[in-house]
Amino acid sequence: MNTVIVEQDTVYRNLLSTNLTEQGIVVVSEDIPVTEISCLYRKYFPNLFVLGIGNNFQQSIESIEYLMYEYPFAKIIVTANEIEDYHVKEIIRVGIKGLVLKSSGFDSLLHAIRTVDNGFNFFDPFVTNIVIQEFFKLRTLDDFTTSKRKVREPRNILTKRECEILENLVLGSNNKKIAESLTISEKTVQNHLSNIFVKLKVNDRTQAVILAIKEGWVAI
Template identity: 40%
Template sequence: MDQSINLLIADDHALIREGLRKILSIEPRINVVGEVADGQQAVEFCTRNQVDIVLMDINMPVMNGIEACRRIKEIKPNIGIIALTIHDQDEYLFELIKYGISGYVLKDVHPDQLIQTIYGVARGESFIPPAMTARVLAEFSRLTSGDHHERKHQALTDREIEVLKQVAKGQSNKAIAKALYISEKTVKNHLTSIFNKIGVEDRTQAALYAIKEKLVDL
């Protein structure tokens, strides 16, 4: 049986927290280990407890979800964070990507899509709504353009480019290993090298880089 996923719900609305708990409680692999009402509580909970994924609201009192994301990733970088928000705004998404978010979904998302996003993030995948990808790529391109910008992927080996393309397609380490006939450990080693060479910190940033540099089609 697949390992269970310890999930924390962070939202300042009790009704939303209760609704999310009811939706997720029917999934045998998802274990809701706690609920908090602000970003500071989310940081403190993740510091004290074993958490795999946080469903994080953006606008919360005391500390907002963006700052909470930054602090949690500093303390426990392996925790996956999914922003759950009513805001379809570029600045929120881009800030969260910089801090290592794994997923971004709007609060009108279908429950099945939310559950599949949680499972995907647990597998090491990332999710950005397709409708927002082009706008984020435009901003990413703007910030990385200029006289000193160079095609860093030219330093990648052929195998590393193959791995990067798979990451950009949203494939997990297990799926990449199977597709390329290598071990998951080798995939992880390639990813470490790729991140260092192209100057990114996580899979989402690497995927955006690959798409921007036209290493893979949208």
């Protein structure tokens, strides 16, 4: 896998390069202005583009949007120290495949890279509520009913514990919060999540949440 990293934070960039190389990923690390990413993409045509979003978010989005216009199949993951709701919506709008907070750690980014490389999207768990809000807006625009529906748990598909974890996902809880809420270990939570994704035929938390809401499996 050939990955290009564009990151102005030297320490973070070097850390990513070292860790990804140790995972057998071919890395090209660059410190360039975000406005030059299209030229860089044409130079390497990487499997993945990991782009650090700096203080000038709008400039970054415009540069990515231009790149996506030229190369609509480009796989881009953005990383950020912090991000606002509006930023998430813009990131989804322009077709970025992944969003990872730097505070989430290397394992989260590595998981994002592998997920996106396999053709799927990956977004940090913190954006789940934002995605839910957008989903309901789309339902309204598509003239879906907004009346209250009776919640029906997918017991024919998931176990009682898996249903509980799915409900926590909809609330936007991360693995640690779910573990604390259900008095189980984070490893157990992760095992349950893996089973849920397989049973529901989804690839990540966001897809599981949207499916649960669409099917009326959870109250919100």
